Amino acid sequence: MEKKHQSFLERMYQDNHEGFLRFLMQKTKNTADAHEVLQEAFQKLMDRDGLDDMENPRAYLYRTAINIVIDRKRKDQHHTQYIREISAGIVTDFASGSHTIPADRHLSAKQELDVIYSLLDELPEKCRRSFVMHRVHNMKYSEIAKDLKISVSMVEKYIIQALKLLRRRIKK
Numbered sequence: 001m002e003k004k005h006q007s008f009l010e011r012m013y014q015d016n017h018e019g020f021l022r023f024l025m026q027k028t029k030n031t032a033d034a035h036e037v038l039q040e041a042f043q044k045l046m047d048r049d050g051l052d053d054m055e056n057p058r059a060y061l062y063r064t065a066i067n068i069v070i071d072r073k074r075k076d077q078h079h080t081q082y083i084r085e086i087s088a089g090i091v092t093d094f095a096s097g098s099h100t101i102p103a104d105r106h107l108s109a110k111q112e113l114d115v116i117y118s119l120l121d122e123l124p125e126k127c128r129r130s131f132v133m134h135r136v137h138n139m140k141y142s143e144i145a146k147d148l149k150i151s152v153s154m155v156e157k158y159i160i161q162a163l164k165l166l167r168r169r170i171k172k
Contacts, residue, residue: 008051008057009042009045009046012045012057012058012061013042016058016061017038020038020061020062020065021034021035021038023062023065024037024038024065024069027065027066027069028069028072030151030153032151032154033072033151033153037065037068037069037072038065040068041061041064041065041068042061044064044068045057045060045061045064048060076153076156079156079160080156115170116166116170119165119166119169119170120132120162120166122165123161123162123165126148126150126154126158127158127161127162128162129144129148130144130148130150130155130158130159130162131158131159131162131163133147134155134159141155141156141159
């Protein structure tokens, strides 16, 4: 990056950082997410060609941040819906089946559960605990977030991370 661009961006960051962060806190309702969006928006501004020709870099920065927030919300909604559908499918399958399980299927299911629990051991502790609290103990995301002292958004991300690992590794 050219020296001129670097000093311009540094000055822009210093002049707008606090107000921009407050703006993002209102949009994300989460300090960690606000900082991530702030960083991503400035990175996009840094990577953009034609910075010299830009009429209003501050407006571009805010518009970029809003777009990032919207994209994240869409992804979160998509993931939440996916988790609901998967959970509903599991409940429906169990409800429609017979409650007596043959011994060979019981043994097979136990072995599969052992594999799942060993895979879960590969996850970071909070991720593993979030998944188990939700899937085994039927806790709501908000309850898990409160118990682990993390955001609901982080709980969702942990659940998705665990599901992705399980899906990827079990298919092999």
